[in-house]
Amino acid sequence: MGDVVTVPETYGLGPIEVTAITGSRVEMVAQLTGSGFSVSGCSGGGGVSSEGGGGVRLSCGEGPAATINDAMRLQVVQIRDTAAVLRIEPAG
Secondary structure, eight states: OOOEEOOOGGGSEEEEEEEEEOSSEEEEEEEEOSSOOOEESSEEEEEEEETTEEEEEEEEEBSSOEEETTTEEEEEEEEETTEEEEEEEEOO
16 A cells, blocks of 8 residues: 556646555545546546645546546556556557
8 A cells, every 4th residue: 555656747647646455446646737637437536635735536446447637548457455456558
């Protein structure tokens, strides 16, 4: 828990921090670096404080990749007890 993944600035997010892994979902928070935020494919939204700034919380289960800010795809490939495998790549 608490692993941090740094993503390219063009994705509109600061480092993504894993805050919890449950049996079927990975909970994450990230600071917003862009002016807007959009997510499809997993639940998420604004209003979270992350590293002293505005941030977002994401909750994603195994399966199809989520698209974030129309710039990034995030997929939970596998969840194993307290570990998860994430795949992050450019959208498109």
